[in-house]
Amino acid sequence: MTHVIRTGAEAQEVARKLAASFGEEAARDRERRLPAEELTLLADSGLLGVTVPARFGGADVTVAVLAEVFRSLATADASLAQIPHSHVVFLHALRLQGTEAQQERFFRAASGGALFANAQAERGGRTAADDATTLRPRPGGGYVLTGEKFYSTGALFADWLVVRAVLSDTPVPPGSTGGRPKAVAFLPRDTPGVTVRDDWDGMGQRTTASGTVVLDEVGVDEDQVVPYSPIFAGPTTYGARAQVLHAALDVGIARGALDAAVAQVSRARPWFEAGVERAAEEPLLVQQAGELEILVRGAEALLREAAASIDEAERSELTEATTAAASIATAVAKVAAARSSVEVSSALFELGGTRSASGASNLSRYWRDARTHTLHDPTRWKVQHVGRWLLSGTPPPRHGQL
Structure with missing residues (x-):
């Protein structure tokens, strides 16, 4: 129950x-x-x-x-x-x-x-935003869905797959640079023509159940299809909502790695030149631990600020100004979260010493998870959007990654 x-x-x-x-x-x-x-x-x-x-x-x-x-x-x-x-x-x-x-x-x-699990990413397009998977009209009503999706997180255990696809029968809107409109199809995991492969082999995030989804002439009823492109036609927090949760994952990795580092320090031996009884008393190690705690707390605070800015924007009618502020705050949080997760998960081994590199302890999972998850979308572009907003007031673009 x-x-x-x-x-x-x-x-x-x-x-x-x-x-x-x-x-x-x-x-x-x-x-x-x-x-x-x-x-x-x-x-x-x-x-x-x-x-x-x-x-x-x-x-x-x-x-x-x-x-x-x-x-x-x-x-x-x-x-x-x-x-x-x-x-x-x-x-x-x-x-x-x-x-x-x-x-x-x-x-x-x-x-x-x-x-509900996603089936979004594709490998064949010129950019990650391009979709070849297509919903085409079916005689008598509904659609036929064909395509192949990768990195479909959770798909192996999903009750429903949510598949992003191009609507083949809808013309490109005048002035649009995004091609044909897209929609998302809600499919029961066991729909005929749907195959989910257990083939994710990333070095990190190893157990996300992110299989490949193959869609072979899948029948889709009209009431299973929800428009997607119109989300970005006006001011929206859709992308900020998605990104702040990615930031939360990275901040969580950073805090988990630091907690693991503290546990390792309690078992580590001090360096002989320090002249102390315990590793936790070693001055240089104490300094590094303090710096890492400051880094993680900063990322945690920026995460809270970004989430609050999204909530603030959504309390009343969305505007260009409020949604831009939310997206910028989220971009800042995402960059800080990514940096902290990678740095702390690497420094874990410096604090813990040689024993922390034991394969049995598997502490490398924190770094592997951080390094893999932070590749989801490049922070370098978030820094660009923050800089343009700061210097010239340029609002960030509307898409699912900001």
Whole structure:
């Protein structure tokens, strides 16, 4: 029976308790053992339904609460924490563009513990934003969906796949530079013509269940299709919402790595030149630990600021000014989060000493997770947008990565 979470405070408490129970992550990562049992716990906990609007029985938590939920989970298991990312992002697309009937259907499913996984990324386009997967009209109504998607996080365990595709029968809007409009199709995982391969072989985020999704002439009913491109036709926080959760994952990795470093220091031997009894008393090590704590706390504070700015923008009618401010705050947080996760997860070994490099402890997972997840979208472009906004007031572009 899926628990129903009623408040933001309850959502955060449930996330903290789940994170504490995910203590065997090191073994799962080392063996690449996918988190089937843990995902059942996640679904039963009610966390998959916390963004559901109140009129459909959900807690409709703030972005600030949602970011803290993801951060908490990522401190324990960054792979598991990433799996519900696209779940909540596409539920927000449903909120923005879905019909009342579609919202009733899919929000109720989420409240019942159903997991929605993405099928977005493709390898063949000129850029990562290009989609070849196509929804073409089917005689008699509905569509036929054909294509291939990669890095489909959580797809192996999903109840529903959310597939981004081009609408082949819709003309390119005048003046558009984005090609034909896109939509997302909500497909039951066992839909005929859908195949999910367990072929993700990344060095980090090893247990995200990010398989390849093959779509071979898949029949799709009209009520399974939700417009996607119109989300970006006006001021929106859609991209900021997605990105602040990526930042939360990186901040969680950084905090988890620092916690692991502290544990390692308690077991480490001091360097003989320091003249101290314990490694924790070694002055240079103390200095480095302090610097890392400052770095992580800064990233945590920027994450909270970004989430609050999104909530502030959404409290009233969205405007160019409020959504730009939210996107810039989120870009800043994302850059700080990425830097802290990579730096701290590397410095972990300097604090912990040679023993921390043991394969049995598998502490390399923090760095591998950080280095892999931070490749999701380049922070160099976020720095550019921040600089342009600062110097000339140029608002950031509208897309799902900002």
